[in-house]
Amino acid sequence: xxxxxxxxxxxxxxxxxxxxxxxxxxxxxxxxxxxxxxxxxxxxxxxxxxxxxxxxxxxxxxxxxxxxxxxxxxxxxxxxxxxxxxxxxxxxxxxxxxxxxxxxxxxxxxxxxxxxxxxxxxxxxx
Numbered sequence: 001x002x003x004x005x006x007x008x009x010x011x012x013x014x015x016x017x018x019x020x021x022x023x024x025x026x027x028x029x030x031x032x033x034x035x036x037x038x039x040x041x042x043x044x045x046x047x048x049x050x051x052x053x054x055x056x057x058x059x060x061x062x063x064x065x066x067x068x069x070x071x072x073x074x075x076x077x078x079x080x081x082x083x084x085x086x087x088x089x090x091x092x093x094x095x096x097x098x099x100x101x102x103x104x105x106x107x108x109x110x111x112x113x114x115x116x117x118x119x120x121x122x123x124x125x126x
Contacts, residue, residue, distance in 0.1 A: 002026045002098050002115040009094060009120030012086055016124070020081040024097030029077040030054070034097040036081045037069060038092035038122075039111055045095070047108035049081060059107055064090075077105055088123045093119040 005074040010021040021035070034049040049060045060072050067086075072079040079096055097113035106112045 002032065004096050004098060004115055004117035006094065006096050006117045006120040009122045012125045013126065014064055014088055014126050016083070016084060016086050016103045017084065018122060019083070020094055020096075020120060020122075022079045022081075024077045024098065025077070030074040031100065033081040033101070033107075034070075034072060034096045035099065035107070035113055036079075036094060037097060037113075038090075038094045039119075040092040043092075045110050047110065048094070050099075050107045051079065053102070061108065070116060083122070086122075088124045088126045091124050092122060094118045094122050 003025045004022055006022045009010045012018055022092050031052055033053055036048040037045050038048050039045040046060050048064055049068055051070045051072050055072045065083050067083045096117045098115045
């Protein structure tokens with residue numbers, strides 16, 4: 001079992017920044033690819049970003065490229081999502097998730113991630 005706890009969400013004005021954290025426990029953190037997803041009211045959960053086990057490779061959905069940065073600290077069992085130039089359409093509950101497979105396929109598919117946090121709300125006002 002992997003336990004994931006997100007933090008850092010909140011209310012911010014458009015153009016502002018937030019940094020989300022996700023603390024992991026239970027298994028060897030560096031054995032897992034980590035991802036961030038988000039879900040807005042009435043919408044399906046969507047992929048935001050993912051980072052490889054070592055942190056050397058990242059992948060983003062197009063709408064956040066250049067604005068969001070995913071990173072991880074394996075010594076502290078934590079993954080981060082730094083969000084800049086936030087837009088009202090970024091408003092959602094943000095979830096971190098872990099994936100054991102080393103495959104590079106379906107990185108944006110939430111069904112490929114085994115463990116999930118409870119989510120943290122991000123609200124961007126216009």
